[in-house]
Amino acid sequence: MTTLIMVIIICVGMIIVDVIPLYKNQQWLSFFVYLGLLTVAIVVAITMDVCFQMPCPADWFKKIIILIWGLED
């Protein structure tokens, strides 16, 4: 839960500090990229709270590495 709260606080801060000026200056590309990244962040944070265990990228990389390099174990 802490994660989500912190992410939301940071996001609100970002919106005030960065996104609103971008909107006012009509820098649409930056604006949408920014908002998109924020949305991803919030979605990830919510998933982290909902999911019991996030899939761990290190595991995937490990499998790929073992596959490519043919490592034992």
Add this chain to the structure above:
Amino acid sequence: MKKVLVCLLILGFIPMIFSGCWNYKEVTQLSLLAGIAIDYTDSGEFLLTFEVADLHEMGEKSQVKSVLVEAKGQTLFEAARNVISKSLPKLYWGHATTVIISQDVASSGRIAEVIDFLCRDAEPRLTMAFIISQTKMAREIFEAQAPASEIRSTEINEILDDAGSQSKIVSTPLIDFIKAFSAKGQSAIATALNVEEKGGEKAIVNSGTAIFKKEKLVGFINPEDTAILNFVLDNIKGGVYVVKTDPENAEKKISLELLKSKTRIKPSYAEGKLSMEILIETSVALNEIGGSVEYEGEEAIRILGQKAEAQLKSQIEDFVRKVQREYGADIFGFGQTVYKNLPQVWREMHDEWDTVFSELEVTANPIIVIKHAGLLRKPIKPGD
């Protein structure tokens, strides 16, 4: 824009500060642990005795008192946590200075468990004194009197700090014990303490060294032998060495103050046979002349030195032989020396090191240099 940011940061921190500074612990919310004694209960569980510094009654005048708290558990961690239920604030290990382990625990081969428990947690420090008690229960040490300080653990540490001025005690902080414990070809040793009754008061006394073999306690050696052990282990930082100058006359003794000592163990391997040479170089000062030892001049001093050397040599060799025969535990780290200096030899014989060790030929070659003789030119004798 920065103001908004600052406001937000503050706003962000406020809920965090209020929702819980997770590790925030006031000093008064902690029980400051001074020492811990580890015993077995009759049913084979761990019995931990904690010596906790009691500050509740402490005003401006009175000293810090200590209280003993007990806890039982199947594992050490469980036992440590069981204390919490006993209306005592959380135990804080950061200032603990002593771990006392009873003979039973030490000889039952669960010492590794104890070490693991102490090292895994972040709070206990690796510099804690690691002690084996020769009493039946380790907690008896905490029940003894402590004349110098109200807290027994502090008292014990003061005894150990004195190791510098008397060579008869070996000081083994936890880290040193673990080093020896985990090193190849070395058996661990630990300080041994005992409680003696003097005039109705129980006092903590040094009782030499506890010897481990693998993870089991195999025996104790007395303080006199501990001094010899310190010579071999290069642990001499001071102390007194008494030399009997005349084998027939026990009264004729001199005391040498140990100023500086350096020990090197030199392994040599020739024709499939390993031998060890212990080279000791000690500077001493002549401090006391017992009986009527005659000495005057350079030559006499030299002879005194030679006598001392001979005595030390035989003592060391006897002691090493005794350890080889009785305990078979390589507390001198001979194996380690071989591993470091003759790795090829070690590779061959590390599997049967125990047998190699007990048959190892060890010679000691001490050199004692008498640096000065105090203020007197020659012994004071009764005038005719």
Add this chain to the structure above:
Amino acid sequence: MDNQQNTHTDLNTYDVSITLGSSLDDNVQQFRTLFQGDDTFIVRFLSNQQCPEARFCILYIEGMLKDEVINESVIQPLIQTVLPRKTEGGIDHILQEVILSNQAEKVSDGNRLFQGILRGECALLMDNCSEGLVINAIGWQNRGIQEPVNEQVLRGPREGFVESIIVNQTMIRRRLATPKLKFVSRLLGKHSKTKVYVCYLEGVANHQILSEVFRRLDKIDVDGVMDAGNISEYIKDAPYSPFETTGITERPDVAAADLLEGRIIILIDGTPVAITLPFLFEEYFQTDDDYYINYYFASFNRLLRMVSFILTITAPGVYVALLTYHHELIPSPLLFSISAAREGVPFPTVVETIFLLFIFEIMREVGMRVPMTVGQTISILGALVLGTAAVDARIVSAPVIIVVAITGLTGLITPRIKAPVIILRLMLVLMGGFMGLFGVFFGIIALFQHLCGLRSFGVPYMIEFSSLNPSDIKDTFIRAPHWFMKKRPTFISGRNRTRQGNWKGGT
């Protein structure tokens, strides 16, 4: 009604519409209208003895000029001098041959006359003449030149700036007798019309910084300027930062030394302090007698100030962090005694510390505001109430008082940095209570990131501290001997960096 509207428009535009005509009475009437309701405005009509048709009028504000000067140098000659008939040459003749004043000027702009009167000059109008004279006989009382109270020195000049810009200007000029020293004047404030001199040394000062200063000064649009503080807030680089990016000094010798370094000085009328630009972080720790006393001693003092600064912002935070997170870092006996001292104190350490810091600040402010006679009582009260009673009553614990005392003491060594210190201290206490020493260290890292990001008129605030050039240390952490400082600070003076000849010290 008309009049009210007039003043109303004045407030906004502040341009009075006085058009001087040839009729003296009309002209005077215009001024009278403007000053209606102001009884300090004096109008004095005169006419020449020999030539009664030559009529004059003197306009001034009571008390702002020296009466003797006006009487002897203006009124007496005007009445007694034999004026040619028909007053040929008009006002020029008066200016050149009659008025015995060194500062008199002919103006045709009524507005200028009006401003002159407001500033304490004397306006002279003449009949049949659409021009007037402004005679400077300003004579209000000045404070004498005294040693500045806030910048005491062990050695060095004892004179400080006063409120009069003229006097201040002369004090700088006396120290730098060179035509390269320039004073550019500006008038700031719609109502106050405060005179401001931007002072620099041509060929040494950086032109980029100079034009930036003028740009910012010209942007100021206020009704009045009372002190250097007003202006420095307007021309600050980072308006929200608690740190100052403009310096102030009360001492003309410091101002002159800053000019020699290539800095720019702003003198403001009515303020006994001058603004120095650009202002870098290390100047908080420099005092002027650093440069007058032995350099070992000066360097030591400077290090002392820096250590004090670090201590004063971190001490309470570190205390809180140690006591609530890092008990292992406190030596055992000390921990035992602190723990015993805290026994029975109801507040958490953070609250206790903040509370006591707050009390300390109150005491500091009280000490500054109360009359001297009551000051003693305050300190006794503070010592008694806090030092003894509060501890005995277990409201606060004794160690906190020690920590706050250290904090306060070390804070007083660099009084100029007071404002940011209070904020930083509080932040670090909160951070310390939040994450322990890590929090404190995070705070310090963020603080220095902020400081490194600041700029003062384009010059990075921490340029000398964060320099990787070992030679740049010579006027920061230490004060190197004068003969080492051969170059002016790089970023301040663009060109012309050499300061002195090749002199190695000794003979």
Add this chain to the structure above:
Amino acid sequence: MTKEVISNKQAIVLLSGFIIGSTSILGVGTNTKQDVWITLLLAMALAAVIYFVYARIIALYPGMNIYEILDVLFGKVLGKIISLCFIGYAFYLQSLILRNFAEFIRAISLSETPMCVIAFCGMLLSFYAIREGLEVFARWAAMFFPIMVFFVLLTTSLTLPWSDLNNFKPILFNGFKPVFEGALSAFAFPFAEAVLFIPTMGSLQQKGNPYKVYYTSLLIGGTLVMLVSLRSLLVLGPEIASLQYYSSYAAVQIINLGNFLQRIEVSVSIVFLISGLMKSSMCLYASVKGISHLLSYKMDYKTLALPVNLLCGLLALFVYKNAMQMFEWAEVYYKYFAFPFQVALPIITLIVAEFKVRARTQNGNQASSEE
């Protein structure tokens, strides 16, 4: 927008801090026990080779960003894909560092604090650093780097009384193979991670010398890494040093001078905070600069810093399942994972660059001769 410029010395400081990074607490090559110094020397030798590749790429196209170089070399599409790989690597690495950061602080002190709080604190600091711009960060680093070096030297000199030179023996007891494997690990982490410093080198001043920057930093950073690792080995002995997760921290715990100067292990944390922050900020710079390039500079990298950083902080929370996996990954798999980014791609880039530059100069010569 004026171009940001950092001086040679500032680049050296940043790169040295980058190299030390999280090694100041994780300890490198402790697996190889008493041969750790051989391991590190070998790793530095390998690094010296690959640093030549990095520096050469920069030197061939002075004043240009690596992402621009990639565009020039591989064309718009392929260049952008390779850029994306770099960005992904930088992004991933930053989250690993943040995770190290959080794990370490949690392990030694703030055990009950949620990881996200610690990770986000580190994250916000990196963000602030990049938000203020590279120049500001370089100045900050120049201030704090000496402090860091001071602490490393201080703690090292204080542990000297507990150091035992016998811990070096026996040399190469287990043969050369484990040492070599350890060297590969140490090469991948931390030395060759300096590939992510290439974007920063795009801001090097005109008269700057990338070779000098890389090799001086290797020397400074390598020495400090060596000091830290040797300190652990000499104080704790090979067995315990390889046993401890945070061996450097454990080594400093031993310090006790006259019962007065003791328990100063927090200084290790300070070193780690500084160097870890430098590294994570440089990674962040690399990734946001790249993203900014992908958006053809329509978006300033400073604006991008915060959202990208936030994602990084989130990734850090689930990039590993637990601390054991983190250490296993760092020791075993990381070198394979990092190989394409650290070695393969730079070498390919350099080869292509060399050809292009040759061709260009030849064309130029032909053109001039035709005239």
